[in-house]
Structure formats: C-alpha cells, structure tokens
Amino acid sequence: MRVSADSSTEKKIDLSKMPLPLPGSSENAPLNATEIIDQMDAFHRHKMMICDELEAIADSLPFEIDPAQCMALARSLKATVSSIQAFEERYFFPLVARAGKLKGVMKTVRDVLEQNHREDEGFAEELAEALVDLGLCVSGRDAETTGYMLRGFFEGMRRHVALERHLLLEPLRAHLSHPPQ
Numbered sequence: 001m002r003v004s005a006d007s008s009t010e011k012k013i014d015l016s017k018m019p020l021p022l023p024g025s026s027e028n029a030p031l032n033a034t035e036i037i038d039q040m041d042a043f044h045r046h047k048m049m050i051c052d053e054l055e056a057i058a059d060s061l062p063f064e065i066d067p068a069q070c071m072a073l074a075r076s077l078k079a080t081v082s083s084i085q086a087f088e089e090r091y092f093f094p095l096v097a098r099a100g101k102l103k104g105v106m107k108t109v110r111d112v113l114e115q116n117h118r119e120d121e122g123f124a125e126e127l128a129e130a131l132v133d134l135g136l137c138v139s140g141r142d143a144e145t146t147g148y149m150l151r152g153f154f155e156g157m158r159r160h161v162a163l164e165r166h167l168l169l170e171p172l173r174a175h176l177s178h179p180p181q
C-alpha cells in the first residue's frame with residue numbers, strides 16, 4: 001500500500017506551514033484519540049510530500065536541480081522528521097498500545113518502527129548535508145551517489161508510512177469506530 005500526497009501537494013512544499021506544534025494544542029493539553037489519529041494522518045501526508053520533493057530532486061540530477069528547493073529541504077528535513085516521530089512515540093504508539101486487540105501486535109511493530117525512526121533521524125542529517133552541498137553547487141559526491149542517498153531515504157520513508165498506516169492507523173481507526181461490545 002502506498003499513501004500518495006493529494007493533487008494539491010504537487011506544488012513545492014512550504015515547510016514553514018507544517019502543522020507543528022499541534023494546532024490549537026498547548027504542550028500540556030490532553031489530546032483525544034480522534035485528534036491523535038487525525039494528526040497522524042496529516043503527518044503521514046506531510047511525509048509523503050517530503051518524499052515527493054526528494055524524488056523530484058533525485059530525478060533532476062545532475063543538471064536540472066533547483067538549488068533553492070534543495071536548501072529549503074535541507075533547512076527543515078531533520079527537525080521535521082524528528083518532530084513527527086516524537087509525536088508518534090509520545091501520542092500515537094501509546095494510544096495503539098491501549099487499544100484492545102491491537103495490544104498483541106503492538107510490541108513487535110513498535111520495536112521495528114522505533115528502530116526505523118532512529119535510522120531515519122541519522123539518515124536525515126546526512127541527507128540534509130548532501131542537500132546543502134547541492135544547493136550551494138559544491139557537492140563532492142557524484143550524481144549517482146547522491147541519487148542513491150535520496151532514493152534510499154524516500155523509499156524507506158514511504159515503506160515506513162505504509163506499514164504504520166496498514167498495521168496501526170487503519171486498524172486503530174476501525175477499532176475506535178466499532179469498539180468491542
């Protein structure tokens with residue numbers, strides 16, 4: 001399963017408009033299950049937009065890259081990925097863990113997804129450096145190497161989001177819509 005950004009996201013991402021911090025929520029405000037699920041859905045779509053942007057850069061290598069696009073992504077990539085993943089681990093995973101029949105699958109899935117998170121944070125930092133080099137036109141990497149880095153990151157992130165949605169988000173939404181009697 002692949003989650004696609006909708007057609008309105010075909011334009012370049014304005015990461016300054018990313019929904020962080022949570023709209024209308026202070027740091028200590030409790031979030032209900034629907035708010036958490038809706039926010040996760042928005043974050044997944046945002047991650048898919050980032051993937052689309054990175055794929056566009058990979059496709060434009062080596063001669064047609066947009067330096068401004070590279071710099072914009074480089075500035076926000078690590079913080080964006082870290083913030084989204086922190087939300088998932090603070091709000092979403094505990095919500096799943098409390099959800100009845102999903103408890104059984106949670107431990108294994110959560111371990112895998114959290115390991116993915118740590119890897120993605122490290123990878124995002126490396127990728128941000130590569131994007132800065134591209135943006136400044138000083139990259140010492142060849143296009144094949146940079147393309148490999150970009151594709152490794154966005155393909156992994158798409159798989160991660162698909163897994164999270166298929167195994168957790170959609171079953172959780174169904175569970176909350178039809179709680180056991």
Ligand SMILES: [Fe+2]
Binds near residue numbers: 117160164
């Ligand atoms: Fe995740």
